Amino acid sequence: MRLRRRKPSAEQITTPAEPTPEQEAMRQRLSRRRFLKASGAAGVGLLVVCMGGRFGLSYVRNNAEAFLRPLTSDPNAWLRIEPDGRVRLMVNKVEMGQGIGTAAAQIVADDLDVPVSRVELVAGDTNQVPHDMGTAGSMSVQQLYPALRTAAAEARQTLLKLAADRSGQPIERLTTREGRVLLSDDDAVSFGYGELVAGQQIVRVIKEPLPNLRWTKTASEYSVIGQSVPRLDIPAKVTGQAVYGYDVQIEGMLHGRVARPSVIGATIAAVDLTAARALPGVKALVHEGDFVGVVAETPAQAATALSAIQISWRQPRQLMQQAEVEALLVPDDATVLREVGDVRQALSQAARRISAEYRTGFATHAAIEPQAGVADVRADRATVWAATQSPFSLRGQIAEITGLDEAQVTVIPTLLGGGFGRKTVSDAAYEAARLSKAVGRPVRVGWSRAEEFGNGFMRPPTVMRFEAALDQQGRIAAWQQQLASGFVLFSFFPAFLRLIFGSDFGATRGAIGPYTMPNQRVTATITELPVKTGAWRGLGVGPNAFAVEQFIDELAVAAGADPLQFRLQHLGTDPAANRMRRVLETAARQAGWGTPLPPNTGRGIACGEDAGTYVAEVAEVEVNRATGAVQVKRIVAAVDCGLVINPNTVVAQTEGGIMMGLSAGLKEEIVLKDGSWSAVGFGEYPIFTIADAPEIEVTLIDNRETAPTGMGEPPLLPAAAAVGNAIASAVGARVRTMPMTPERVLAAIQRT
Amino acid sequence: MQLQVNGQIAEVTDEQPDRLLLWVLREELGMTGTRFGCGAGQCGACTVLLDGQAVRSCQTPISKIGQRAITTIEGLAQGDTLHPVQQAFIDEQVPQCGYCMSGQIMSAAALLDATPQPSDDEIVAAMRGNLCRCGTYVRIKRAIRRAAKEGA
Numbered sequence: 057m058r059l060r061r062r063k064p065s066a067e068q069i070t071t072p073a074e075p076t077p078e079q080e081a082m083r084q085r086l087s088r089r090r091f092l093k094a095s096g097a098a099g100v101g102l103l104v105v106c107m108g109g110r111f112g113l114s115y116v117r118n119n120a121e122a123f124l125r126p127l128t129s130d131p132n133a134w135l136r137i138e139p140d141g142r143v144r145l146m147v148n149k150v151e152m153g154q155g156i157g158t159a160a161a162q163i164v165a166d167d168l169d170v171p172v173s174r175v176e177l178v179a180g181d182t183n184q185v186p187h188d189m190g191t192a193g194s195m196s197v198q199q200l201y202p203a204l205r206t207a208a209a210e211a212r213q214t215l216l217k218l219a220a221d222r223s224g225q226p227i228e229r230l231t232t233r234e235g236r237v238l239l240s241d242d243d244a245v246s247f248g249y250g251e252l253v254a255g256q257q258i259v260r261v262i263k264e265p266l267p268n269l270r271w272t273k274t275a276s277e278y279s280v281i282g283q284s285v286p287r288l289d290i291p292a293k294v295t296g297q298a299v300y301g302y303d304v305q306i307e308g309m310l311h312g313r314v315a316r317p318s319v320i321g322a323t324i325a326a327v328d329l330t331a332a333r334a335l336p337g338v339k340a341l342v343h344e345g346d347f348v349g350v351v352a353e354t355p356a357q358a359a360t361a362l363s364a365i366q367i368s369w370r371q372p373r374q375l376m377q378q379a380e381v382e383a384l385l386v387p388d389d390a391t392v393l394r395e396v397g398d399v400r401q402a403l404s405q406a407a408r409r410i411s412a413e414y415r416t417g418f419a420t421h422a423a424i425e426p427q428a429g430v431a432d433v434r435a436d437r438a439t440v441w442a443a444t445q446s447p448f449s450l451r452g453q454i455a456e457i458t459g460l461d462e463a464q465v466t467v468i469p470t471l472l473g474g475g476f477g478r479k480t481v482s483d484a485a486y487e488a489a490r491l492s493k494a495v496g497r498p499v500r501v502g503w504s505r506a507e508e509f510g511n512g513f514m515r516p517p518t519v520m521r522f523e524a525a526l527d528q529q530g531r532i533a534a535w536q537q538q539l540a541s542g543f544v545l546f547s548f549f550p551a552f553l554r555l556i557f558g559s560d561f562g563a564t565r566g567a568i569g570p571y572t573m574p575n576q577r578v579t580a581t582i583t584e585l586p587v588k589t590g591a592w593r594g595l596g597v598g599p600n601a602f603a604v605e606q607f608i609d610e611l612a613v614a615a616g617a618d619p620l621q622f623r624l625q626h627l628g629t630d631p632a633a634n635r636m637r638r639v640l641e642t643a644a645r646q647a648g649w650g651t652p653l654p655p656n657t658g659r660g661i662a663c664g665e666d667a668g669t670y671v672a673e674v675a676e677v678e679v680n681r682a683t684g685a686v687q688v689k690r691i692v693a694a695v696d697c698g699l700v701i702n703p704n705t706v707v708a709q710t711e712g713g714i715m716m717g718l719s720a721g722l723k724e725e726i727v728l729k730d731g732s733w734s735a736v737g738f739g740e741y742p743i744f745t746i747a748d749a750p751e752i753e754v755t756l757i758d759n760r761e762t763a764p765t766g767m768g769e770p771p772l773l774p775a776a777a778a779v780g781n782a783i784a785s786a787v788g789a790r791v792r793t794m795p796m797t798p799e800r801v802l803a804a805i806q807r808t
Numbered sequence: 809m810q811l812q813v814n815g816q817i818a819e820v821t822d823e824q825p826d827r828l829l830l831w832v833l834r835e836e837l838g839m840t841g842t843r844f845g846c847g848a849g850q851c852g853a854c855t856v857l858l859d860g861q862a863v864r865s866c867q868t869p870i871s872k873i874g875q876r877a878i879t880t881i882e883g884l885a886q887g888d889t890l891h892p893v894q895q896a897f898i899d900e901q902v903p904q905c906g907y908c909m910s911g912q913i914m915s916a917a918a919l920l921d922a923t924p925q926p927s928d929d930e931i932v933a934a935m936r937g938n939l940c941r942c943g944t945y946v947r948i949k950r951a952i953r954r955a956a957k958e959g960a
Contacts, residue, residue, distance in 0.1 A: 152905050153903070153904030153905030153906065153942045154904070155904075284901075286901065287901060287903075289903075289906070290897075290898055290901060290902075290903050290906070291898060292906075293903040293906030293909050294890070294894045294897045294898055294902075294903065294906075294909060294913060295841070295881065295882070295884075295885065295890070295894065296839075296840075296841020296842070296880070296882050296910050297841065297882075299840065300843075302840075302844060303834075303840035303843075305838065305840070354835070355831070355835065356824075356827075356831075422941060423905075423907075423941055424843070424845045424851055424853055424905075424907045424908050424939060424940070424941050425843070425845070425905075425907045426844070426845070471905070472905060472907075473843070473906070473907025473908075474905045474907060474942060476941070502844075504847060505845070505846040505848065505851075704901050708901065708904060708944070708947070709904075711943055711944070711946050712904055712942045712943040712944065713943075714943065715942075715943025715945065716941070716942075716943055719943075737846055737848050737850055738846055738850040738851055738939065739848070743939060743941065744943070744945075745936045745937075745939060745945075746931075746932055746935045746936050746940075746945040746948060746949065747936045749943075749945035749946060749949075752946050
C-alpha cells in the first residue's frame with residue numbers, strides 16, 4: 057500500500073466556527089466596553105512608544121489593553137452543557153505543558169458534580185473563549201479557579217431549578233450526583249443534565265465582581281480536585297498526533313522568510329530583489345522600510361530566494377559589545393522598594409560589615425519549538441494559527457498590521473512546544489500576516505533555530521550589591537541592597553503604564569526576601585538596554601534570588617550560624633512567615649539537613665515566595681576541585697501552593713522549574729560580541745541534559761484551605777541559589793556570578 | 809524514489825536527493841509527529857529509527873537511506889497497542905509541553921530494543937542527545953526503567 061501525503065485532519069486544525077448568538081452578543085459587548093475604556097482615557101494609550109518599529113508599537117498598545125481588561129465571568133462563556141450531557145469547557149489559557157486544561161476540567165467536575173471524563177476541553181480560538189490577558193505570570197490557576205467554581209456552581213443551581221420545575225419537587229429536596237439531578241432521598245426522580253437543557257437556550261450572566269455565591273463543595277468534600285487525574289493532553293503527545301504551531305499546515309499555504317539584520321541595530325541602506333525575483337517558486341517579495349520578506353511555494357525555495365536578496369546594511373557606528381551594555385547597569389537607587397529604620401546609620405555604627413556583589417548575564421528561552429505562524433489574510437477577515445501565549449494580544453496586533461477590525465480577526469492558539477515567556481510575542485505569526493496580506497494567500501513563517509537565538513528578547517543581566525551588618529548576637533542589624541537590571545516587563549509597556557507602575561515590577565520580582573531586620577533598604581534601578589530584553593520564566597526571581605538567597609547564607613556563615621537556623625531566626629511570626637518556616641523545615645528534614653556528607657559534597661538551602669506560592673529547596677552537590685565542574689546529585693523541595701488541584705501536575709511543575717533554574721544557574725549564558733549574539737545553536741548555548749539531571753524529591757504541603765496559587769514559575773526561584781550555597785558548603789568557595797560555570801567555580805576555589 | 813516508512817512504501821520525488829528526511833516526512837508526507845527543533849543534530853527532537861537505530865532525521869539525506877526501514881513516532885504503536893515506551897510515558901505522566909517527546913520516545917525505543925535492561929549509565933548515554941526544556945528528565949528515566957520492566 058502506498059503512503060500518500062496526509063491532509064491535515066479536521067480534528068487537528070480547528071477552523072473558526074460561526075459565532076453563536078451569545079458569542080456575537082458578547083463580542084459586541086466587549087467591543088463596546090473597549091470603546092468606553094478608550095474614550096474614557098482619551099489619548100493616554102497613544103503616547104510615546106518604547107520600542108521602535110511597527111511591531112513594537114502595536115504589541116505595546118495591545119498588550120497594555122489585554123493586561124487591563126478584566127476576566128469575563130459569563131458562565132455561558134465558560135461552560136456549555138450539551139443535550140447529550142457533555143460539558144464543554146472553554147479554556148482560555150493555552151496549554152504549554154502546565155496541565156491547565158486538565159486542572160480546569162477537575163475544578164468544574166467537582167462543583168458541577170460531573171465525572172471528569174464528561175468534561176470536554178475546548179481549547180478555543182479568540183471567538184470562542186472568554187477574553188484573557190495571556191498565559192503567563194503563574195496566574196492561570198489563580199484566575200480560573202474562582203471564575204470556574206462560580207460558573208460551575210451557577211450552572212448547577214440552574215440545573216436544580218430546572219429539575220424542580222420539571223418534577224414539581226421543592227429544590228431543597230434535590231441534589232446532584234455524577235451528572236444527574238436526583239431527589240436526595242429517593243432515586244425515583246432523576247434527570248440527566250443533558251435532558252434538562254435539551255431544546256432550550258439558557259444564558260446565565262454573572263455580574264462582575266464575582267458574587268459571594270456559595271460554591272458547591274468545601275475542601276473536605278472534593279472528589280476530583282486533589283486527585284492526580286491523568287493529563288488529558290498527554291496521550292496525543294506520545295503518539296505524535298499533537299499539533300504545535302510549527303506543525304500547522306493549511307491547504308494552499310505558501311512559505312515566507314524574512315531578512316534579518318547583519319548585526320543588531322543595522323538598518324537597510326539598499327535592497328536589490330532582481331536575482332530573487334527570477335528564482336523558481338517565488339510568489340512575492342515584500343520590502344517595506346526595514347522589513348524585507350519573500351514568499352515562495354516551498355520552504356526550500358523561500359530559503360534560496362532569501363539568500364538571493366541583495367541587502368546592503370547600514371551598520372551602527374559602534375557594534376554592540378557585552379561590556380558596554382553591562383556598564384549601563386548602575387545600582388544607583390532610582391526607586392526605593394523597601395525602607396525600614398535607618399540603614400545608613402546602622403551601617404556606620406556597625407562593628408562588622410559584610411559586602412558582596414552578585415552578577416547575572418543574559419539568558420535566552422531556548423524552547424525546543426521555534427517560532428512559527430500561519431496567517432490567512434483576506435479583504436474582510438484574517439485567521440492566524442500560532443503557538444502563542446497571548447492570543448488576544450496577537451489578535452490586536454494582526455488587526456493593526458492588516459488594517460482589519462479586531463472582530464474580523466481570529467487567532468487560533470495551538471499547543472506550545474515550550475513558552476517560558478518567549479511566546480507572549482508571536483513574531484513569526486505577525487510576519488506571516490504581513491506576507492499573507494501582500495500576496496493574498498495563506499502564508500507560513502517558521503523560524504530556524506539560528507533565528508530563534510538571534511531575534512528574541514533576552515532575560516536581562518543584573519547587578520546586585522549588598523552591604524550588611526551583624527549585631528553582637530549575630531543577627532542582621534542592617535541590610536542594604538541595590539539592584540540594577542535591564543527591562544523585563546517595561547519593554548512591552550507604553551510610557552503611561554510605566555509611569556503608573558513606577559518600577560519594572562518584572563525585574564524587581566523576588567528582590568525582597570522574606571526576612572525581617574531592624575534596618576533595611578532595598579532599591580532598584582531598571583534601565584532600558586540597547587538590546588531587547590523581556591520576560592523569561594520567573595522574570596526577576598531567578599537572578600534576584602540567586603543574589604539574596606546566597607547573601608543571606610554569607611551572613612549566616614559570618615555569624616557562625618547554620619544557614620537554616622539563621623533563616624528561621626529572621627522570619628517574623630505572621631502567617632506568611634509561618635508558611636515559609638514550614639517549607640524550610642520540611643525540605644530540610646526530607647533532605648537530611650545536618651547529616652554528614654562525603655568530601656567535596658555540600659548541601660545548600662534556599663527559599664522564597666512567588667505568585668503566592670512558598671518554596672524551599674535543598675541542593676546536594678559534588679564539586680570537582682580540579683575542574684570546577686559541579687554535579688547536582690539531589691534536590692529536595694517543599695512546596696506550599698495552597699489547594700492542590702492535581703498533585704502529579706504540581707510535582708511535575710516543581711521538577712521542571714527546578715531543572716530550568718539549575719540549567720540557568722550552572723550553564724546558560726549568551727553574550728554580545730561585535731553586534732551579534734554569541735549563540736546560533738545549542739552547541740554554543742548548552743542547556744541541561746539528562747546527564748545533568750539530579751534526583752528530585754518533592755513534598756507538597758497540605759494547605760487546602762488557601763485558594764490555589766501559581767506553579768509555573770515559583771519552583772525556579774531558589775534552585776540556583778541552593779546550588780550556590782551547596783558549592784560554598786562543599787568547598788568553601790562562593791560563586792557570585794551566574795551561570796556558575798566550571799571556570800568561575802574554579803576561580804572561586806582558587807581565591808579561598 | 810521509494811522510502812519505506814512505517815511498513816509502507818512512500819513515493820517521493822528524486823529531484824534533490826540530498827533533501828533531508830525530516831522535511832520529506834513533515835512537508836511531503838504531512839507527518840508532523842517528527843519535530844523540528846534545531847536542524848543541526850543538537851536537540852534530538854527529529855529522531856527516527858533506521859532499521860531500528862536512532863538517527864537524527866534533520867541530518868539524514870534521503871539519498872543515504874536506501875532500503876532501510878524508517879520508523880517514525882506515528883509507526884511505533886501496533887494498531888491500537890502502544891509501544892511499551894509510549895505506554896510507560898503515559899503511565900509516568902512524562903510529557904509537559906510534549907514537543908521533544910517524539911524524539912525522546914524514539915531514542916528510548918531504540919535503546920530498549922538494543923539493550924532490554926539498561927543500566928542508569930546506559931540510559932543517560934543513549935538519551936543525552938535528546939533535550940527537554942521543560943525538564944522532564946527525572947520522569948523520562950523512570951519511564952524507561954518501567955518500560956524495561958513491563959515490556960520485557
